[in-house]
Amino acid sequence: MKHLNMTAVAVAIGLVFSAGAMAQSLSKSDYEAEKDRIAAAYKSDKANCDAHSGNKKDVCIAEAKGNEKIAKAELEARAEPSAKNHYDVLIAKAEADYAVAKEKCDDQSGNAQDVCVKEAKAAETRAKADAEVQMKTWKANKSAYETSSEAGMKAKEDRTEARQDAATDIVDADYAVAKEKCDAMAGDAKSRCLDAAKAKYDQ
Known part of the structure; x- marks a missing residue:
């Protein structure tokens, strides 16, 4: 398959x-x-x-x-x-x-293998995060539909929180990939690579 x-x-x-x-x-x-x-x-x-x-x-x-x-x-x-x-x-x-x-x-072997595994994990994290957002959004919408306007505000907060959690998980996974790629380098090149990764993913 x-x-x-x-x-x-x-x-x-x-x-x-x-x-x-x-x-x-x-x-x-x-x-x-x-x-x-x-x-x-x-x-x-x-x-x-x-x-x-x-x-x-x-x-x-x-x-x-x-x-x-x-x-x-x-x-x-x-x-x-x-x-x-x-x-x-x-x-x-x-x-x-x-x-x-x-x-x-x-x-694969060495750093290429490590990067491969991190990328696979990052893809899984993104898919699970998307699924979690959709699940929480569905529940929040259902709650808002069945109850009051106050519940509607709570539903909106739940959706926002779910999206924020998902975004954090995805950034962490992508940062792990970037760090792993830096491990193939050495000296100043590795330091610059790590600094760039930290800056890009706000770590």
């Missing part, structure tokens, strides 16, 4: 919280059948990984596990449609993508 595109995951966030996404449902018999299908698919995918060796096999197994994790989350979202379950789908996708990307980093 081609690993998930994090931009696509972020774009999908708006869609899964729509009324259309909430309208899905699944019968108990279909739910059980789907659980069996997911288990069988994982077993088959994992067995296919035996055709590979070394890190290629590790990547294959990470993809198989990621597929299973995402499929299970999607199944729960179909069986019990809710904002929380759709949020869990996005988190599962972010974590699966990170696991695969991290395994692929093992093909």
Whole structure:
């Protein structure tokens, strides 16, 4: 499986919280059948990984596990449609993508590998932060709709706080990547690189 595109995951966030996404449902018999299908698919995918060796096999197994994790989350979202379950789908996708990307980093070494891992983590952090903002925004909007204007003000504050928290997480992750890249340098070049990173990310 081609690993998930994090931009696509972020774009999908708006869609899964729509009324259309909430309208899905699944019968108990279909739910059980789907659980069996997911288990069988994982077993088959994992067995296919035996055709590979070394890190290629590790990547294959990470993809198989990621597929299973995402499929299970999607199944729960179909069986019990809710904002929380759709949020869990996005988190599962972010974590699966990170696991695969991290395994692929093992093909590199030294600082290049360290940077690769930090970049993969930064992408996961961005996807999770976006999902968190959307989840909190949905809850805040729901609360504002159901209660008074005072609750509306509180909802606005919650949305602002969620966006600020997400922005902080993303900046921290990007700063970690920049610092890791500086480690490939030495002496004054490294010092200038670190100073530039601190200035850029206000650290």
